Amino acid sequence: MNKFIKFLAVVMLVLAPLSLALADRNVSTIEGVSTSQLIKNDGWKLYRVTYTVTAASGHFEIYDCATLADTSDTNIKTEGSEAVSLNGKIYDFTNKPIEGNTGLYIEITDCNVVIEYE
Numbered sequence: 001m002n003k004f005i006k007f008l009a010v011v012m013l014v015l016a017p018l019s020l021a022l023a024d025r026n027v028s029t030i031e032g033v034s035t036s037q038l039i040k041n042d043g044w045k046l047y048r049v050t051y052t053v054t055a056a057s058g059h060f061e062i063y064d065c066a067t068l069a070d071t072s073d074t075n076i077k078t079e080g081s082e083a084v085s086l087n088g089k090i091y092d093f094t095n096k097p098i099e100g101n102t103g104l105y106i107e108i109t110d111c112n113v114v115i116e117y118e
Contacts, residue, residue, distance in 0.1 A: 028118045038066060039104040040117065045097040046104070048116040051080050052088035058110030064100030071107060080111075 028047055031039065034054075051060055059081035063071045077098050080089060104117060 028116050030114065030116045032112065032114045033106060034108060034112045036068065036107045037105070039106055039115065041066065041103050042101070044100050044104040044117055046077065046099075046115065046117045047092075047094045047097050049078065049080065049091040049093075050088070050114040051111055053082040053085055053111045055085050055110035057081065057083060058085070060109070060111045060113050061107045062098075062115075063105045063107065064102050065105050066103035067105070068107065070102075071105065075102070 033039070046062065049060075049062070053059070059079065061071070061079040062077045064075045064077055065071055077100060078091065080091065082088060106113065106115070
């Protein structure tokens with residue numbers, strides 16, 4: 001019985017730090033969008049963007065702002081475009097998320113975008 005208790009203590013000492021490390025990140029949201037819109041107010045983190053253009057020269061831009069009127073070159077966070085219809089890419093920022101404070105606003109022209117954020 002004594003050996004069993006020691007074994008459980010060792011297992012708990014090994015697994016406890018692992019659970020704390022995995023609990024560091026909040027649960028993210030995955031959302032598909034095809035029109036320009038405000039996705040989230042206030043602070044946010046962007047982990048992944050997947051996009052496919054639906055017409056030649058389709059593109060998207062992600063801004064740290066709350067309205068279309070506030071979009072500018074100074075608050076753009078990332079963008080993507082393709083010259084040929086039905087082409088696309090995946091941008092993965094999970095190791096170093098893109099962060100914003102004002103709002104997560106996406107402007108879309110001829111493109112379908114899936115974003116993972118919190």
